[in-house]
Amino acid sequence: xxSSRLKIASGIIYRKYTRYLINTSVHIPKELSDRLNRYxxxxxxxxxxxxVEAIKKTLDEQEDRTSWHPDLLNWQGVPEFEAxx
Numbered sequence: 781x782x783s784s785r786l787k788i789a790s791g792i793i794y795r796k797y798t799r800y801l802i803n804t805s806v807h808i809p810k811e812l813s814d815r816l817n818r819y820x821x822x823x824x825x826x827x828x829x830x831x832v833e834a835i836k837k838t839l840d841e842q843e844d845r846t847s848w849h850p851d852l853l854n855w856q857g858v859p860e861f862e863a864x865x
Contacts, residue, residue: 806831816830
């Protein structure tokens with residue numbers, strides 16, 4: 781395949797999938813970046829996959845938390861109640 785045909789094919793593939801992906805830039809403090817890189821290297825996880833999963837997990841947890849009524853989330857129990865009595 782000629783290089784011009786490859787570029788065209790790559791462009792078509794790129795255009796097809798970029799509408800589903802958002803490119804962004806995140807500035808991470810060096811110490812945190814070093815910790816992240818060690819973790820990713822040890823667990824053999826791609827950085828992009830880790831970041832996407834971390835964002836999804838955080839948003840899912842927040843959305844689940846806000847679906848509960850605040851009275852249930854803040855309930856501290858009954859102070860006078862003793863288990864097993």
